[in-house]
Every structure is written in structure tokens, then in C-alpha cells.
Amino acid sequence: MYGLLRAFLFLFEPERIHRFVSRLIRFLGKHAGLAALLRRRLAVEDERLAVRAFGLRFPSPLGLAAGFDKGEGLAAGLFALGFGSVEVGTITPRPQPGNPQPRMFRLPAQQALINRMGFNNAGAAEASTRYRLLAFRPGPLGINLGKNKETPAERAAEDYLAAFDALADVGDYFVVNVSSPNTPGLRDLQAPEALRSILVPLVAAAQARGGKPVLLKLAPDLADEDVDALSDLAREVGLAGLILANTTIGRPTAEGEPVAKEAGGMSGAPLLGRALALVSRVYLRHGSRLPIIGVGGIFDADDAWRMIRAGATLVQGYTGFIYGGPGYAHRIERGLLRHLEQAGLPGIEAAVGLDAREGAATPSAPARLGV
Ligand SMILES: Cc1cc2nc3c(=O)[nH]c(=O)nc-3n(C[C@H](O)[C@H](O)[C@H](O)COP(=O)(O)O)c2cc1C
Structure with missing residues (x-):
């Protein structure tokens, strides 16, 4: 059914549809009773799906990735759609408009998107007010932090700290983007070294605010050795985990596609291979000492299952949700339960890293992700 609706929605400019859908989700989130009712239908509540990570309980391993709710306060309505967690942001200390439109593009043949939003958001103080008022919050709320465009690199640490300070009370975990x-x-x-100067004071500030977990989100375009070094740094400075990965500046599987020439980061199906390879690499290096949130190209339960078996403690999706519609979380959660039953495993946590540990074939980066 969503297929038909999607065909209609995709006739319009992507950001216009995003605004329209956001209004529906905001309405849903404002009515806690309605949100809870819908969540009872869409979320698969089953203890076997529950995951404990960074001192938090996630009712399901599937979260909504950053970028859908950039501090607009939509999280309650998004929880109603069945996600186990919602990561909001990126939020910068001061408001900023982002890049000129158009800045979001669809590539349906590749099941991908390209975006160059540029951290459009209302700023940390406004976001803090909105999340304080959240009517419905059945899972952890992650807050993804960034720096303002005009802040020079050498003052970036101040921006991450300022955004964290404004939002520390309302988030369950925080992400350095x-x-x-x-x-x-x-x-x-x-x-x-640049990263260390941001992370060390931020982790100290998070400790002072009750030990809020801080994670780091990396680009899929980094060389493997750089990811190794940064994962070591993450442990050294006391991060709670890594998020692998953000959008790519590469254009895997989209040659000859005119939209692929648009500047920005590509997300969706073409990212899955690289994300899996990174997750299994970091998992093999650090095991459960550095939990990973695996994100990139998760469209269905098989993708999520592969990501978990590659070493992800939790998974997230964004582009798959745009293509898959409101039943996205439900389908994946049901499918994960089926996978658990077929594998004879008691719960998701028992599946984390199974493929990496067994040295099973985890796809390596597609050759065309030339980065
Ligand atoms: C339109 C759009 C906006 C995004 N904005 C952000 C953002 O503000 N901060 C961030 O960390 N990631 C952002 N992302 C990246 C996603 O969180 C995710 O890492 C990436 O899209 C890969 O996952 P996917 O293939 O499931 O979409 C954005 C992605 C899209 C498609």
C-alpha cells in the first residue's frame, strides 16, 4: 500500500514532502495517547529484541538515524512508528539556515538519496525546550551535536561543549558528528589531534552530568587504518561507542545518473557494503569493549541482521525509512525475531559479531566506493 502512496509522494520535491510528513508526525507526537496506541501496533515489544548498551535499555536494536528530526521535536511521533530509539540532530549551538534549496535528491533506481542540508536547525536552546516537552518517550533519545558553519576549526570544541551543555538534561546519549x-x-x-581536543573536554563535561554516554560518528570515506586509529582514540578518551557510518562523498553504483552529480553525501543501499566492512573491522579490533551502532543502507530485516552479525550492537536507518514508509520499523523488528528463531538464539545480544567472529564472508567495500 505504501508503494502507491510513495509513488505519489515522490512526484513532489523531497524537502516539501519532508515538511508535510513532519507535520503529521508532530501532530501524532503531541497526542501521547494516540502515539502510544499506534506504537502498540507498530513496535514489536519482545524481550528478545531488547538491548542494553552504554548503561541504557533499548527496547529494540533499530533506531532512527540522525537527520530526520534536526531538533524540531518530532521524536515522540517517530517513537510511535516503532523505533527503539531516535537520534535527533545534528544540532549546533546557534541556529543556522543550512544550504540553499534544493539540497535533497532522490535516486530511486539506486535506493539512495543525496543531501547537502548543511545542519539546518533552530539551535541548541530552542531544541532543548522542544525535547523537554516530549510527551512520549518509550526508548532512548540520542542527540547528535555539530558545530556552526562560521565557527573556525580551532574553536570547534567550544561549539560541541556549548551544544552539549544546552541539551545535557534532555538527551540519553550524545554523538559527536x-x-x-x-x-x-x-x-x-x-x-x-583535532578530535582529541574536542572529545576530552566533552567527555569530562558528560561525566560531570551524570556520566552521559558520548559516541563518535565517522565517515565511510576514511581509510581503514584511520578508522583503526580513531577507534583506539575513542577507547582511550572514554567514549561509549562509535557510529559507523555517515553519508559518503563517493558515488557507488550511480555512474551515469545525472542526480549523482549533485554535491553532498549519498545514503541508502549503496552504503551497506562499506558500513558492514567497517563495523566488522572495528568489532574484530575491540569486541564488546567499544559498542558500535551500524548505519548505512539498512532497508530490511536481512540487512539489519547482517549488520548485527557483523558486530553492531545497535542499528539505525534513515533512507530505508524514506523508501519503506511507516511500516519500516515493524517489518525489521518482526524479521529480526524470525532470524533469532531460525538461528536458535535467545536474543539480539547473542547475535552481535557472530559473522565477524566466525570469519564468515562479510562483504568488503564495493570497489566503486572509490575513497
Ligand atoms: C537527508 C539526510 C540528512 C541527514 N542529516 C544528518 C545529520 O544532520 N547528522 C548526521 O549525523 N547524519 C545525518 N544524516 C546521515 C544519516 O544519519 C545516516 O548516517 C546515513 O544516511 C546512512 O544511513 P541510511 O543509509 O540508512 O540513510 C542524514 C542523512 C540524510 C539522508
């Missing part, structure tokens, strides 16, 4: 391709120079902050 240094991996979006749409803020000039942002990804240079993935250099170890």
Missing part, C-alpha cells in the same frame, strides 16, 4: 560532508572543513576534525 565530525563526519557530515556539508559543513566545509568539518571532516578535517576527524584528524586525531
Whole structure:
């Protein structure tokens, strides 16, 4: 049924549809009773799906990835659609408009999107007010932090701290985003020394606020060795985990596609191979000492299951949700239960890293992700 509706929605400019759908989700989130009712139908409540990570309980391993709710306060309505967690942001300390439109593009043949939103958001103070008022919150709320476009790189740490301070009370976990391709120079902050100067004070601040978990989100375009080094740094400075990965500046599987020429980060199905390879690499290096949220190209339960078996403790999706519609979380959660039953496993946590540990064939990066 969503297929027909999607064909209609896809006739319109992507950001217009995003605004329209956001209004529906906001309405849903404002009525806690309605949200709870819908969640009872859409979320698969089963103890076998529950995951404990960074001191938090996730009712399901599937979360909504950052970027859908950029601090607009939609999280309650998104929880109603069955996600086990919702990560909001990226939120910067001060409001900013983002890049000129159009800045979001569909590639249906590739099941992908390209975006160059540029951290459009209302700023940390406004976001803090909105999340304080959340009527419905059945799972952890992650808050993804960024720096303002005009902040010079050498003052980036101040922005991450300021955004954290404003939002510390309302988030359950926090993410340092240094991996979006749409803020000039942002990804240079993935250099170890630059990153250390951001992470050390932020982890100290998070400790002072009751030990809130801080994670780091990396780009899929980093060389494997750089990911190794950054994963070591993550443990050294006391991060709770890594998110692998953000959108790619590569254009895997989209040659000859005119839209592929648009600047920005690509998400969706073409990312899955690289995300799996990164997750299994980091899992083999650190095991359960550095939990991973695996994200990139998860469209169905098989994709989520592969990501978990590659080493992800939790998974997230965004583009798959756009293509899959409101039943996305439900289908994946049901499918994960089927996988657990077929594998004879008692719960998701028992499946984490099974493929990586067994050295089973985890697909490596597609050759065309030339990065
Ligand atoms: C339109 C759009 C906006 C996004 N905005 C953000 C963002 O603000 N911060 C962030 O960390 N990731 C952002 N992402 C990246 C997603 O969180 C995710 O890492 C990426 O899309 C890969 O997952 P997917 O293939 O399931 O979409 C955005 C993705 C899309 C498609």
C-alpha cells in the first residue's frame, strides 16, 4: 500500500514532502495517547529484541538515524512508528539556515538519496525546550551535536561543549558528528589531534552530568587504518561507542545518473557494503569493549541482521525509512525475531559479531566506493 502512496509522494520535491510528513508526525507526537496506541501496533515489544548498551535499555536494536528530526521535536511521533530509539540532530549551538534549496535528491533506481542540508536547525536552546516537552518517550533519545558553519576549526570544541551543555538534561546519549560532508572543513576534525581536543573536554563535561554516554560518528570515506586509529582514540578518551557510518562523498553504483552529480553525501543501499566492512573491522579490533551502532543502507530485516552479525550492537536507518514508509520499523523488528528463531538464539545480544567472529564472508567495500 505504501508503494502507491510513495509513488505519489515522490512526484513532489523531497524537502516539501519532508515538511508535510513532519507535520503529521508532530501532530501524532503531541497526542501521547494516540502515539502510544499506534506504537502498540507498530513496535514489536519482545524481550528478545531488547538491548542494553552504554548503561541504557533499548527496547529494540533499530533506531532512527540522525537527520530526520534536526531538533524540531518530532521524536515522540517517530517513537510511535516503532523505533527503539531516535537520534535527533545534528544540532549546533546557534541556529543556522543550512544550504540553499534544493539540497535533497532522490535516486530511486539506486535506493539512495543525496543531501547537502548543511545542519539546518533552530539551535541548541530552542531544541532543548522542544525535547523537554516530549510527551512520549518509550526508548532512548540520542542527540547528535555539530558545530556552526562560521565557527573556525580551532574553536570547534567550544561549539560541541556549548551544544552539549544546552541539551545535557534532555538527551540519553550524545554523538559527536565530525563526519557530515556539508559543513566545509568539518571532516578535517576527524584528524586525531583535532578530535582529541574536542572529545576530552566533552567527555569530562558528560561525566560531570551524570556520566552521559558520548559516541563518535565517522565517515565511510576514511581509510581503514584511520578508522583503526580513531577507534583506539575513542577507547582511550572514554567514549561509549562509535557510529559507523555517515553519508559518503563517493558515488557507488550511480555512474551515469545525472542526480549523482549533485554535491553532498549519498545514503541508502549503496552504503551497506562499506558500513558492514567497517563495523566488522572495528568489532574484530575491540569486541564488546567499544559498542558500535551500524548505519548505512539498512532497508530490511536481512540487512539489519547482517549488520548485527557483523558486530553492531545497535542499528539505525534513515533512507530505508524514506523508501519503506511507516511500516519500516515493524517489518525489521518482526524479521529480526524470525532470524533469532531460525538461528536458535535467545536474543539480539547473542547475535552481535557472530559473522565477524566466525570469519564468515562479510562483504568488503564495493570497489566503486572509490575513497
Ligand atoms: C537527508 C539526510 C540528512 C541527514 N542529516 C544528518 C545529520 O544532520 N547528522 C548526521 O549525523 N547524519 C545525518 N544524516 C546521515 C544519516 O544519519 C545516516 O548516517 C546515513 O544516511 C546512512 O544511513 P541510511 O543509509 O540508512 O540513510 C542524514 C542523512 C540524510 C539522508
